[in-house]
Amino acid sequence: MHNSKYALRTHQLTKSFRSFKKKPGIKGTLQSFVKRDYTTKNAVDGFDVTIKHGEFIGLLGPNGAGKTTLMKMLTGIIVPSSGDIEVLGYTPSERHKIFRKKIALVMGQKSQLWWDIPAMDSFKLLQKYYEVTDQNFKNRVEELSELLAVKDLLHIHVRKLSLGERMKLELMACLLHEPEIIFLDEPTIGLDLVAQKRIREFLASYHKKNNCSVILTSHYMADVEALCERIVLIIDGKNSFDGSIHEFQNVLGRKKFVQFRFSEKVDNKASIWKDLDPEWNPAGNMVNLRIDESQLREKSQEILQSFPVSDFQTDKMPIERVMNTLLTRPDLVAKSAAQKAQQQAQQKNKDKA
Amino acid sequence: MGELNKWLETIKIAWVNLTAYKINYIIMVLGPSLTFFFVKYNLWTAIYKTNSLDMIQGYTLSQMLSYQVWTLVVGLIAQSYNSMNIAVDIRYGKISTYLIYPFDFWQYHTASFIAFFMNQIVISFLTLLALAFIGIITLPSLAIFSQALPLCFLVALLWFVVMYFIGLISFWLDETWTLRVVFIMISQFFSGAFLPLEIFPQWLMDGIKYLPFKYMTYVPVKVFMGTYTGSLSLAYIVVSLWAIAFALGSALLWRKGVKLYTAAGI
Numbered sequence: 200m201h202n203s204k205y206a207l208r209t210h211q212l213t214k215s216f217r218s219f220k221k222k223p224g225i226k227g228t229l230q231s232f233v234k235r236d237y238t239t240k241n242a243v244d245g246f247d248v249t250i251k252h253g254e255f256i257g258l259l260g261p262n263g264a265g266k267t268t269l270m271k272m273l274t275g276i277i278v279p280s281s282g283d284i285e286v287l288g289y290t291p292s293e294r295h296k297i298f299r300k301k302i303a304l305v306m307g308q309k310s311q312l313w314w315d316i317p318a319m320d321s322f323k324l325l326q327k328y329y330e331v332t333d334q335n336f337k338n339r340v341e342e343l344s345e346l347l348a349v350k351d352l353l354h355i356h357v358r359k360l361s362l363g364e365r366m367k368l369e370l371m372a373c374l375l376h377e378p379e380i381i382f383l384d385e386p387t388i389g390l391d392l393v394a395q396k397r398i399r400e401f402l403a404s405y406h407k408k409n410n411c412s413v414i415l416t417s418h419y420m421a422d423v424e425a426l427c428e429r430i431v432l433i434i435d436g437k438n439s440f441d442g443s444i445h446e447f448q449n450v451l452g453r454k455k456f457v458q459f460r461f462s463e464k465v466d467n468k469a470s471i472w473k474d475l476d477p478e479w480n481p482a483g484n485m486v487n488l489r490i491d492e493s494q495l496r497e498k499s500q501e502i503l504q505s506f507p508v509s510d511f512q513t514d515k516m517p518i519e520r521v522m523n524t525l526l527t528r529p530d531l532v533a534k535s536a537a538q539k540a541q542q543q544a545q546q547k548n549k550d551k552a
Numbered sequence: 553m554g555e556l557n558k559w560l561e562t563i564k565i566a567w568v569n570l571t572a573y574k575i576n577y578i579i580m581v582l583g584p585s586l587t588f589f590f591v592k593y594n595l596w597t598a599i600y601k602t603n604s605l606d607m608i609q610g611y612t613l614s615q616m617l618s619y620q621v622w623t624l625v626v627g628l629i630a631q632s633y634n635s636m637n638i639a640v641d642i643r644y645g646k647i648s649t650y651l652i653y654p655f656d657f658w659q660y661h662t663a664s665f666i667a668f669f670m671n672q673i674v675i676s677f678l679t680l681l682a683l684a685f686i687g688i689i690t691l692p693s694l695a696i697f698s699q700a701l702p703l704c705f706l707v708a709l710l711w712f713v714v715m716y717f718i719g720l721i722s723f724w725l726d727e728t729w730t731l732r733v734v735f736i737m738i739s740q741f742f743s744g745a746f747l748p749l750e751i752f753p754q755w756l757m758d759g760i761k762y763l764p765f766k767y768m769t770y771v772p773v774k775v776f777m778g779t780y781t782g783s784l785s786l787a788y789i790v791v792s793l794w795a796i797a798f799a800l801g802s803a804l805l806w807r808k809g810v811k812l813y814t815a816a817g818i
Contacts, residue, residue: 276815325653329654
């Protein structure tokens with residue numbers, strides 16, 4: 200079925216956008232007619248990634264890091280400034296019709312369904328576009344509408360549906376033609392927790408059953424934890440981390456995440472907090488700390504003795520917190536990458552010796 | 553077969569979409585045409601009456617009014633596509649979906665145009681019947697219809713490709729509505745939508761012989777009125793060639809422009 204070794208591969212992929220700065224007001228407008236200061240920004244900057252068939256990848260990164268630009272290049276909507284992409288053996292920007300039949304893109308922020316007609320009419324149009332046989336189409340609609348519990352919604356005008364209902368139908372629309380690779384750009388954005396969970400469960404079971412490749416972007420770590428085997432982190436357009444979700448959790452070192460509650464406000468200037476990355480609540484009676492595994496007993500005891508602790512709990516670094524830390528301090532990723540490289544180099548030297 | 557089905561289904565959807573908001577649609581299409589018509593109707597009546605003229609350049613008042621009525625009808629059949637704004641699709645990132653579907657953006661718009669044209673045929677026939685019923689127009693013979701309708705279709709097609717061409721310029725410019733308005737104004741003037749072209753001097757008429765404008769209103773109107781004496785095949789040829797030229801131009805613009813597309817807003 201697959202004529203290419205990888206589902207997807209990019210090499211030194213770069214997209215730069217040029218824009219000019221306009222100063223406010225009439226004066227600025229007039230000035231911009233005469234002289235424009237252009238700035239060029241690399242939205243995606245020398246990005247390398249390789250994805251195997253059947254993988255479920257979480258593409259993470261802060262707003263403006265280049266996630267959507269990357270998705271647009273991978274699906275052939277926009278043309279890269281430089282570098283190479285290969286998706287299912289095709290170059291996306293050539294937009295070969297066979298390539299277009301094999302991919303799907305769902306954008307949580309944008310509807311692909313026709314607003315003024317029932318979803319079923321849009322589906323029928325898509326059936327023709329993707330040349331799905333009547334029998335296949337019927338089975339597919341039956342199966343997917345069952346899984347997503349949307350049977351009653353198929354004949355209602357799309358504009359009358361809730362966001363959650365619409366999202367399910369959007370997903371359904373993009374899966375009718377059994378794509379080999381699916382790009383999901385924030386499919387759960389704006390949904391309530393129950394709806395998010397349902398979409399997540401659906402995606403997990405769909406992926407398991409159909410063995411397609413999926414690239415997911417999301418700001419909800421629950422999505423990523425539930426679905427993705429592997430995480431790719433994009434910061435300033437660069438691939439800043441690429442590894443399993445387990446490695447991601449340890450990217451900041453093997454530290455435990457400990458939360459203490461106190462019966463009253465405590466001194467948050469005390470020296471003990473200094474190296475523990477404290478995060479205080481506004482009332483000053485609760486703190487989240489990161490403590491190295493080797494120091495856990497000692498430090499915890501010290502805190503228990505010195506402060507009026509009412510409750511405490513310990514946990515591994517949850518992915519949400521790793522993400523938050525990384526987003527506020529991207530230098531840590533670089534550091535961890537450097538460490539990793541160093542370790543690998545040392546390992547190599549050892550092997551040689 | 554597969555390709556044909558894609559077209560048919562798209563035409564169907566476009567038709568359903570067009571008629572989803574009937575009131576809105578009627579206001580958009582019929583409103584400007586009717587307003588324009590009534591302004592001209594009253595204007596010409598006033599010109600003839602206040603100056604006590606029997607004839608202007610060979611047109612009596614009733615002939616002039618009849619000319620304006622046919623301008624309205626031809627406008628409805630052939631020119632309403634000028635209100636379609638393809639630039640919006642590019643500016644707000646709507647073309648992205650058609651970059652992903654295995655059915656192209658131009659195919660989608662051409663199919664929408666066909667649906668639109670069919671819809672316009674229905675509307676203009678209803679208008680025509682209404683006008684005949686109140687007696688300000690006499691229905692022409694079938695022979696005349698068979699000459700005028702294909703020409704109207706070609707003119708509609710030309711309007712569509714010109715609007716598509718201008719729309720594609722928005723890959724480079726943020727806003728193209730000024731270009732549309734300029735084109736519409738120029739073409740209305742030279743097409744005879746304001747004044748019958750007999751009123752212009754002969755050298756001007758000769759000068760615009762191979763431009764498309766004259767064939768966009770004046771010629772179809774005269775054919776409908778049964779008073780066209782020029783060459784019909786020249787009309788077909790000129791309009792077709794211009795449509796082909798703009799279609800080729802559009803293909804070129806698309807090839808270059810789509811590389812600049814940034815899919816803003818998604």
